[in-house]
Amino acid sequence: MKIRKGAMASATALLLVGSLAACGSDETPNSVVTDEAEVSAEEGLVIDGETIADQETYEAAKGQTLTLYTGYQEANQKVFNEAFTADTGIKVDFVRDVTNKLSERILSEHGAGRLPADVIITSDYKVASNYKDEGILETYTPATIEGQDDLLIDDGAFAKFANVAVTFAYNTQQVDEANAPTSWKDLLDSEYADKIGITSGTAGGSSIALNRFIQEEVDPDYWTKLAALNPTIYDSGGQRQEALARGELAVATAGTAAVNVAVTKDNAPIALVVPDEGLVLFSFFIGKVAESANSEAAQVFINYALSKRGQSVIAQVGDYGARPDVEPPVAVGEPLPALDSDQVWVMEPEAEVEYGPADADVWKAAFGR
Numbered sequence: 001m002k003i004r005k006g007a008m009a010s011a012t013a014l015l016l017v018g019s020l021a022a023c024g025s026d027e028t029p030n031s032v033v034t035d036e037a038e039v040s041a042e043e044g045l046v047i048d049g050e051t052i053a054d055q056e057t058y059e060a061a062k063g064q065t066l067t068l069y070t071g072y073q074e075a076n077q078k079v080f081n082e083a084f085t086a087d088t089g090i091k092v093d094f095v096r097d098v099t100n101k102l103s104e105r106i107l108s109e110h111g112a113g114r115l116p117a118d119v120i121i122t123s124d125y126k127v128a129s130n131y132k133d134e135g136i137l138e139t140y141t142p143a144t145i146e147g148q149d150d151l152l153i154d155d156g157a158f159a160k161f162a163n164v165a166v167t168f169a170y171n172t173q174q175v176d177e178a179n180a181p182t183s184w185k186d187l188l189d190s191e192y193a194d195k196i197g198i199t200s201g202t203a204g205g206s207s208i209a210l211n212r213f214i215q216e217e218v219d220p221d222y223w224t225k226l227a228a229l230n231p232t233i234y235d236s237g238g239q240r241q242e243a244l245a246r247g248e249l250a251v252a253t254a255g256t257a258a259v260n261v262a263v264t265k266d267n268a269p270i271a272l273v274v275p276d277e278g279l280v281l282f283s284f285f286i287g288k289v290a291e292s293a294n295s296e297a298a299q300v301f302i303n304y305a306l307s308k309r310g311q312s313v314i315a316q317v318g319d320y321g322a323r324p325d326v327e328p329p330v331a332v333g334e335p336l337p338a339l340d341s342d343q344v345w346v347m348e349p350e351a352e353v354e355y356g357p358a359d360a361d362v363w364k365a366a367f368g369r
Contacts, residue, residue: 031264031265032079032260032261032264032265032316032317032318033079033082033083033313033316033317034316035312035316037087037309039087039088041058043055044057044058045058045088045300047087047088047304047307047309048307048308048309050144050307050308050309051143051144052088052143052144052300052303052304052307053143053296053299053300053303057296057299057300058296058300060296061088061090061294061296061297061299061300062088062089062090064090064294064296064297065090065091065092065093065294065297066090066091066092066093066118066119066294066297066298066301067092067093067094067095067116067117067118067119067293067294068081068092068093068094068095068117068118068119068120068121068301069094069095069102069105069106069117069119069120069121070094070095070096070102070120070121070122071096071097071098071099071102071121071122071123071124071204071284072096072121072123072161072162072164072284073237073238073255073257073258074096074238075238075258075261075262075265076255076257076258076261076317076318076319077094077096077121079261079313079317080305080310080313080314080317081094083310083313084301084304084305084310084313087304087309088300088304090297090300090301092301095117098203098204098235098236099122099123099124099127099203099204099205100203100204102122103122103124103127103130106120106131106136107134107136110134110136115136115289115291116293117289117292118288118289118292118293118294118295118297118298118301119286119287119288119289119292119298119301119302120136120137120286120287120289121161121284121285121286122205122284122285123164123204123205123206123282123283123284123285124203124204124205124208124352125153125205125283125285125349125350125352125353126352126353126356128153128154128157128158128285128287129153129154129157131157131158131287132154132157132158132287135290136289136290137157137158137287137288137289137290138157138287138288138289138290139155139156139157140156140287140288140299140302141156141159142159142302142303142305142306143299143303144303144304144306144307144308144310145159145306145323148323151306151322151323153285153349157287158285158286158287159285159286159287159302159306159322160283160284160285160286160322161283161284161285161286161305161306161314161322162283162284162311162314162319162320162321162322163281163282163283163284163319163320163321163322163339163346164205164206164255164256164257164281164282164283164284164319164320165255165256165257165279165280165281165318165319165320165329165336165344166206166209166210166253166254166255166256166279166280166281166282167253167254167255167256167272167273167274167275167279167280168181168184168187168251168252168253168254168273168275169244169251169252169254169259169270169271169272169273170244170250170251170252170270170271170273171244171245171247171249171250171251171269171270172269172270172271173247173269174195174247174249174250175250175251175271177271180271180273181251181273181275182273182275182276183275183276183277184214184218184222184275184276184277185218185219185222185277187226187251188222188225188226188229190229192229192250192251193229193230194229194230195249195250195251196226196229196231196232196249196250196251196252197231197232197234197240197243197244197248197249197251197252197253198226198231198232198233198234198240198252198253199233199234199235199236199237199240199253200233200234200235200369201223201360201363201364201367202360202363202364203360205282205283205284205347205352206237206255206282207360207363208282208347208352208355208356208359208360209280209281209282209347209352210253210280211223211355211356211359211360211362211363212347212351212355212356212359213280213345213347215355215359215362217277217278217345218277220362223362223363223366223367224365224366226366227366227367227368232248232249233367233369237254237255237258238258240252240253240254241254241258241259241262241270244270245262245266245268245269245270247269254270254272255318255319256272256279256318256319256329256331256336257314257317257318257319257329257331258318259272259318259331259332260272260317260318260329260330260331260332261317261318263332264332272331272332274336274337274343277345278337278342278343278344278345279336279337279343279344279345280345280347281320281339281344281345281346281347282346282347282352283322283347283349285349286302286305286306288302306322306323308323308325308326311323311326312326312327314326314329315327315328315329315330316329316330317329318330318331318336320336320339324339
């Protein structure tokens with residue numbers, strides 16, 4: 001293999017395709033978030049009829065710049081941050097990295113007493129729980145989900161932010177739609193030898209969820225069979241998707257939102273597949289840093305993230321919202337299956353701890369790393 005560092009839909013899988021823009025086009029990239037929020041700041045911050053912050057909190061927050069540490073896909077996070085700033089007027093600086101590296105940085109900076117983050121977003125339940133145990137996160141219930149205790153984790157130390165969908169995609173210049181894979185098992189076809197891209201399966205919520213799904217729903221020997229096709233292994237989803245868009249890969253595992261953003265904004269030649277066996281969902285979690293220097297901005301950001309507007313932005317990006325009262329996401333112009341559909345397999349947070357280490361060992365044994 002090459003290493004790069006840095007349930008049933010129907011008889012036919014759903015293909016969501018983006019077209020490649022002509023070279024040299026002057027066309028402005030399309031916006032991922034297509035609707036405008038109704039914002040009122042007369043008595044606090046109210047967005048689409050939902051109170052995000054009281055007057056005192058919002059007035060203080062407007063004079064602050066939020067610092068966010070996140071493991072959410074960079075392009076997706078940028079879109080979310082832009083919507084938040086447009087709706088609230090509050091600026092966001094953010095640091096994005098893969099789960100393990102970001103966790104190491106957070107623990108190191110916290111230990112030295114100089115953690116600048118106000119809010120943390122991570123996809124690893126065990127990592128988020130450790131932040132609570134280390135005193136990095138403080139208990140905080142977003143005002144927009146009071147009474148929705150099912151969205152609060154570890155007694156409110158952090159909350160569900162989004163349910164991110166993992167699938168696979170293909171380059172439309174390398175693979176014809178008529179011959180495109182429609183099943184996870186189709187990726188084991190020898191025609192994709194040396195043309196498949198995946199990310200490391202040893203850390204992070206996406207890896208934990210995909211590993212468990214493969215074991216339960218596809219084939220316990222799947223990773224061994226895939227390894228025989230010499231896939232390229234990337235450190236991050238962003239690297240993997242860039243390679244797919246450039247045509248260096250024919251197929252690759254992918255996030256629905258990341259593909260949606262790439263196709264919508266950049267006209268990337270990528271088609272998204274809802275496989276016969278289904279999409280794989282895992283959660284991202286959001287928490288407020290206990291010693292936040294911009295506490296009011298942190299409150300507004302988290303309240304916004306869990307508001308109907310914030311969750312709608314997540315859905316427009318192409319991920320599933322955490323709130324059940326938000327419509328399923330739209331990716332490449334098409335609605336994805338409902339959260340309670342047989343086409344959607346969900347990894348519960350607590351199951352990450354139960355299955356994560358053993359499933360990672362299976363992946364490591366298959367790929368020799």
